[in-house]
Amino acid sequence: MPEWIAPHEDAPLRSTSTRGPRTNDWWRDAVIYQIYPRSFADSNGDGIGDLPGITARLDHLVDLGVDAVWLSPFYPSPQADAGYDVSNYRDVDPIFGRLDDADKLLAAARERGLRVIVDLVPNHTSSEHPWFKAALAAGPGSPERARYVFRPHKPNNWQSTFGGPAWTQVPDGEWYLHLFDAGQPDLNWDHPEVRAEFRDVLRFWLDRGVDGFRVDVAHGLIKQADLADWHYPVEPLSGPAMEGIRPPMWDQDGVHDVYRDWRRVLDEYPGERILVAEAWVSPSERLAAYVRPDEMHQAFNFEYLEAAWTAAAQFEVISRSLEANGTVGAPTTWVLSNHDVLRHASRLGLPIGTMRPRGIGAGDPQPDPVLGLRRARAATLLMLALPGSAYLYQGEELGLPDHTTMPDEARQDPMFRRTHGEQKGRDGCRVPIPWESHAPSYGFGPSERTWLPQPPVWADLALDKQRGVPGSTYELYRAALRLRAQHGLGGGSLSWTEGPDGVLALQNGDVYVLTNFGGTPAPLPTGARPLISSEPLAADGTVPTDVTVWAAV
Incomplete structure (x- = not known):
C-alpha cells in the first residue's frame, strides 16, 4: 500500500466485528x-x-x-x-x-x-393521496380542501421548481398550489x-x-x-x-x-x-x-x-x-x-x-x-x-x-x-x-x-x-x-494556518490539512508526516495542484 494511503496506521481496514452504536450526541x-x-x-x-x-x-x-x-x-x-x-x-x-x-x-x-x-x-403529498382525492371530490370551500392550498382564482405568478406554473386548475375551476410537479400538491401547514x-x-x-x-x-x-x-x-x-x-x-x-x-x-x-x-x-x-x-x-x-x-x-x-x-x-x-x-x-x-x-x-x-x-x-x-x-x-x-x-x-x-x-x-x-x-x-x-x-x-x-x-x-x-x-476530526475544532497563495491550510486536533488549489506544488510544513493524500505527493514531498493531504505535525 503506497505511503499516500495511510500506511502508518496498523489497524485493519476491514471490519471483522459488529459495533455498538454511539449514544452521546x-x-x-x-x-x-x-x-x-x-x-x-x-x-x-x-x-x-x-x-x-x-x-x-x-x-x-x-x-x-x-x-x-x-x-x-x-x-x-x-x-x-x-x-x-x-x-x-x-x-x-x-x-x-x-x-x-x-x-x-x-x-x-x-x-x-x-x-x-x-x-x-x-411539504406536499401525492395527488393520489386519499386526502387529495377527497379534496377533489368534496369541492370548493370544503374542509377536505382546506388541508391543501386551493384558491378560487390563480393568485400569483409563482413558477414550479421543476419548470412551468406552480398552479393547476381542477375541473370545478379552482386552482391548487404545487411548488414541484402537478402530482405533488402542497399541504396547508396552517391547518x-x-x-x-x-x-x-x-x-x-x-x-x-x-x-x-x-x-x-x-x-x-x-x-x-x-x-x-x-x-x-x-x-x-x-x-x-x-x-x-x-x-x-x-x-x-x-x-x-x-x-x-x-x-x-x-x-x-x-x-x-x-x-x-x-x-x-x-x-x-x-x-x-x-x-x-x-x-x-x-x-x-x-x-x-x-x-x-x-x-x-x-x-x-x-x-x-x-x-x-x-x-x-x-x-x-x-x-x-x-x-x-x-x-x-x-x-x-x-x-x-x-x-x-x-x-x-x-x-x-x-x-x-x-x-x-x-x-x-x-x-x-x-x-x-x-x-x-x-x-x-x-x-x-x-x-x-x-x-x-x-x-x-x-x-x-x-x-x-x-x-x-x-x-x-x-x-x-x-x-x-x-x-x-x-x-x-x-x-x-x-x-x-x-x-x-x-x-x-x-x-x-x-x-x-x-x-x-x-x-x-x-x-x-x-x-x-x-x-x-x-483522530476525532468530526468532533474536533478548526484553526486556519498560513499558506501560499492558492493554498488552503488548517489544523484540526493533531492533523494538519492542506488543499492546493494553485498552479504550482505547495510545500508541507517541516517535519510533517503525511497520513493520507488524495493523489501521490511529488517526489520532493510537495503537494501537487488539486490535491488534499492530511499530515501529522
Missing part, C-alpha cells in the same frame, strides 16, 4: 451514507432497487466505515417524482418490498451498529389536521425503530400569507443579487414552530433520534436557525456544496458556516453530492465558476472526467477533515460521475418533462450503481434490467475493480473514514 460528528433505494441494489431482477437488496448490502457500509444510513423515500407512490410524491406515509411501496422488509432492514442495520434515518416528505397527521407519522416510524428523519423541502412548509408575486428566479438558494430578499414560498419564520413541535415528539423517545433539514437557505445565519437547540439537529450545508473550487471561496464558506452554527451550539453538516445535484466528480470537472447545471446531456459541454475525479477526491478529503457531520451519496466512494450522455428517451425526471428538455434533470446522478464489473447490470441485480441505463465506463468503476486496490477511490474513502474516526 452521535449525530454531531457522524458520517451518514445516503441510499437512493431505486438505485442501490435490486434483489428480484425487475431493474429497480429494493429494501431486501439494501439489507443484503449493509456489510458494504460497515466495511466503508460509516455510522448511519439515510434512505430516500420507499413509501407507496405513483412515482411521479421517484417516490417524493407519497400516497401513504405508513407503508412500503410494493416495488421496494413490504413493511416487513423495512423492519428486517432496521433490525439488520442495528445488528451492525448502523443507525437508519428515513426520508419524510411533508391543525395536517400538523396532527405528521406528528402521528413521526411516531409510526419512531415506534418501528428509525433513528431520525431527513425532512424534504424543510424550508417550504409555510408560505407568506398574502401569496405575493415573485419576480426573481425560483431557485430556493438565493444568490448574491437577492441577498436579504426572502422568497414568499421559502424559509418563512413559521416553519420553526413546526420543527419545535416535532422536536418535542422525538425527545419522547430514547436513543437520540434526530431531525435533518433539507433547507436550501441563505445566508448561513438563516440556515443556523433550523438547528437551534429546540429544533432540528442537522441541516445540510448547501452553500458549501455550491461553493467554487478556489481557496478563497472554500475558506469563506467554511468559516461562515462554522461561525453561524457555533452561535446556536450546532455542528455543521457537510455534503458534496446527493440525488438532486450533479455528482461532484462531474461538477468539479467543469470550468471553475460554471453555474451548477441542472443535469447534463449528450449535446451539452462535457465535464473533464479525469480532472473532475481528481478534484472530487481532494474535495472529499477536505470535507472529511472538517469538524461536524458529513454525508456521502451512494457511489461517490467509487468515484462515480454523472451519466452525462444518457439518451433523452431514457429520462424520467419530471424536471426534464416540465422544461421540455431545456433542463436535463437529475437522472444522471440516480443511475443504479455498479458492484461487479462482469455481472449483469454490473451486479446491481440478477438481471440486465435497470430502470435507468448505466454508462459502459462504470464497468471499470465497479466495487470489485477497486476493493483492495491501492490508490483506488474506494480505498481512499475507507482509509479516510478510519483516520477521521481515529
